[in-house]
Amino acid sequence: MKKILFYVVLLLLTISCADTQSVHLSFDSTSLQQQYATKKLSESLLKNGYSIAENNAAVTVEFRLDTTLGKEAYTINNQGKNIVLTGGNETGLIYGANSIVEDLKNGIKLNTVENRSESPQLLFRAIKFDLPWDSYRHSYALSQHDEMCRDLEYWEAFLDMMSYNRFNVLTVWNLHPYTFMIKPKNFPEASEWTDEEMKEWKHLFSSIFKMAKERGIDTYVMPFNIFVPPSFAEKHGVALNNLEHHHYVDADTSQIIKTYTRESVTQLLNEYPDLSGMGLTLGEGMGGMTPFEREQWMQETIIAGMQQANRTSKLIHRIPFSGNTESLGATSMEMEQITRDGIEKEAAMEKIEKPVWASMKFNWSHPHSTTKLIKVHGGKLYGKYFDPIPQDFKIVWTVRNEDFFCLRWGVEEFARAHIKANTPDYVGGYFIGSETYIPAKDYFTNPDYKISAKYAFERQWLFYKLWGRLLYNSDTPNTVFINEFKQRYGETHAEKLFKASNLAGKTPLRLVSFFDSTWDFTMYAEGFTYRNPETENVEFIDINRFINQPPLDTTFVSIANYVKNTSQQPWPKEFTTPIMLANDLERDSKEALRLVENITEDNTDLMYEVADIKTWAYMGLYMAEKIKGGLALETYRQNSDSKNKQLAMTHLENALGHWDKIIEITRPIYNDMPLVHYSENNGKTWQENDSLRFHWALLRSDVLKDIDIAKQ
Template identity: 40%
Template structure:
């Protein structure tokens, strides 16, 4: 971010407005600042709106120095003179009758001005703002967005976003919310982005775009990267290795994947350099040791084995070499994945001698970061367990960012501030400097799930999920941000006297997917989809009955947990029969069921309080909350049924079988209610359509709606009546 040494002033003038008594006075504000500073201009636009809403008007003027009459002063000063304020931090203070907003860079000043605007929006005046000094808790606050072209996942869930993701209006709105929520890195992911960005000098056949098409792509990327920088956001592109475009493979006689030939190596190195040189606002390049950098031979991939050293050598000789050959520096993001090795990665980063700290992103609890804040497993180890070699010993030239993947809720709104606060508190360490947040199988662009009707007042999917982004961004910047800020967002959005009931309801409702992902251990993307109660593919943590993607009662019973503080159904029942107490600090399935019921009751109570509000978009949010409440009840009763059914199966207690049947029948009524609510405003949507390896077993995961799985909910009752553990199709 560009540092500024200019002094920006906000001056106050008073006048007697029209239509007021002689005693009353209104203030006319003169905002003086360097109008060439884009991030601060963005912040001042929010201040202007807040003041106008409060009944004040402003003028703006350029004032670089020395206005003695200034009443509100926004100062950007060199860091060495304000060493107590970190980069992207700010201070709001008063000096006699003057208000001071002080920062050491333009992004910090932007955040400070937006803080002032927010406080005014919450009812304060410029004279009564809360004084504070705020520094970013984490320096990397990144969003992960997959691009629909050259996409890692395939199928309609990706392809239907293509037009929206080529529209700069979408990106302007997306970047606006990023800046407002204090995100500072936009990472854009696809298999091979380079052929969409440049016509390679020495490999012009790498893409078949015409000169006009290439010019259109160039304008798109240039504008996108510039808009990001103007909002204090660093744009990164991230690719998978080893991959080339289909055009390149055809024209130069190589394979699209895992081709380590000299021509592919040279092309990769040169195209990285060219992209950096042609896009001066591009801030970073990310690299991935992808799935197809195989370490085994198969009929489909008969290429030689690639050891961890081979993979890192490839990255060193292509991506890293391309970065170092460019005419300016960019930051490096080195993803840590299953085929990585911390020692080999350290070697490459050490040898690179890059001027900036390298980012090393690690998936927190693999693809399901919205689970427990306990780091139970990473994607780095073949065992699926933690691999601390990335941070032990403490690295000197790179830092870790946790990737919080969301493959668990795409349709229903979500927001749980205390989970995020706990996560940050528990996982901040000397080797950690940030988080990435985002999905692999979902792009927050076109909202394809919601029926078009009068209460759909948002245009894009991320706008419907506004609370998700606000909570993650603001709390990554400052975990001490009070709930009052988020409550005020609800109050202002829906003209409520207080937003507390809404935030309370969301906090309770949003526990359901966290609790399921913590209880039902999973790994990669499609091993769990919490809002759908689906597990299309096995995570090798219990039986997979191959009957449906839906998590059956058998699968729930025979599955291990992710959170080590949770007790599985099998272990609990076995322990209970030998009078073994649940250890202190551990949560049994029945205790978890009680927590889910309490969550559900909180949601129902708050929704009833809010129902009289006539706002139709608020009613839509309330419907999501109700859906979570019934999903919580469904999960709670299914846990109880699992305990009862397992008890019957082990000890032939018929009363336990009848109890299980009763509870699963109650589950059916909960699921029917879920289907009734969601069918009123959501379409059936593509889920893993176009990405199936078990055609017959998982065909019911191609497209998703809650009503599609009603037969599977009914099947659970039959399984309990039958009594046998393994169901025969």
């Protein structure tokens, strides 16, 4: 009898234990977004030992909608056997489900999930993605991504990353996107594709937009203006000055181009119902036009095309950078007022959804510098966009990344401070992304080293997680990021890696703050290179340029200015002197190296994380010694004291030693990398150089020249 009773109890315990592992998901199966949310939650539950049950489950996760929470907000209410996940909209449900997935990854049991709620700080959290077809710049560095960007598995992975990190806008850019997406009904000569090829293009873009919609991600097509296909230009005898699609050429505003553009926009919106909206840019291919004429052209083409579509759509209006008729003109108060008037007119239109997103570049092409707004593309702001505070449009900052493509980067302190300092009520969000780098093919990693990342963006996982999560909620705790390190590399090193990444990753921010730059190749911090305005080539920043270049951040003091005005010391406390900057670089770089010095586990992914931290740290030490060498050299030039000349040489020799450490770390593990590069001829003719390759080892002779400069 006792034996029978024992087996009965054992059977009941077995059933009970099995029952505690079963989960029922209650959701609206007609909703694409809820289907996606439950799919990701189910995958995580199964991976963590749970089973999915249709009924009689130990725990039910119930999906509900409550619009009073607000867009993209969510709450989780754990009632024991019933977990209620409520979203302010469908996207909020996705974020709530992903929040539970995150708990499961961190080892938290489903029945102990804590109650919580979150709501978005900013409703526009976008990634700028330049397509490799008819790209803004013509280069192998971009075209090499062609095959991968046609692969829907790539886009599924990229969009999953966006959703998990709470980015809600994907913008795809190229010079003239229409011919890759539609065959214009009244202008078939504008398309070079066969019907079968066009079918493939349509399947690609339709699938991308549908997958994005499932994940709660808006999509925008961002054309540049004014461009037309060469076949169209040649047939109609228009735009013949720009068959190769260069940027800075005089505009051709022929009526047939206006008609073609307007009809293309309408057809595009009608044929892609999952596409959320359009963007417009003013500047490229618009030489000779006044700000008013450029705005009027947009009204007659893109905006008119949106109005003639059979549905409503959303709009991104990029703030123009030319306040005159030049393609490379400067900002002006008149331009701001004309642009604001145009945006407000667009926002009032029936088929354009509010708000209109008005995008401008924070600190031109190099916002990974200082959290202070120094300038936008073209120069300073005059305030017309903000005063009075707009009602129907919102400013969105474009935080471009043209400064680190190879090395992993993540400075939580910078991203958090940037968002908190630059989001008054009239700001609706941020773009992040690049114009000269596509995060698709990993062309950096030496194939002899097998890493888990299949795609380039996966290498920069911390970059995307920091920006995405903090743009959604700038009070997101650091445990979110540290836990990701734990999941990847174990608990032992997680906090050290997070701290070291924050410290070492300040190096490029400080370099770009210290060295003024404007558009893309006027600075490439990762390579310590810049575009020399005299030779028009991308060159290493030698000691002379380093001494004399004014800072981007106006509270930094250049080496030349510091030595010239030594009698004014001490400098006011709000200024960062070269000595202070060198000390900060040295302190943080040494601490970063100390934190990772004993991390030697046999894990290739971890090895790369540590190697990149060390590379940034040694670059920080290199920069610190170069500052000290520059101070001594400039002082010698002022007073001819040979002790300062010798001191300069000593510091620059020390700098070479740190550069050699960078080479020692990176030479075995990174390829020579193709970069977008070109020379310019009077702003008209562009010559691409696909043979240029970057690696720190290739610049050693330039580093050595600094010592020769000091000797001479």
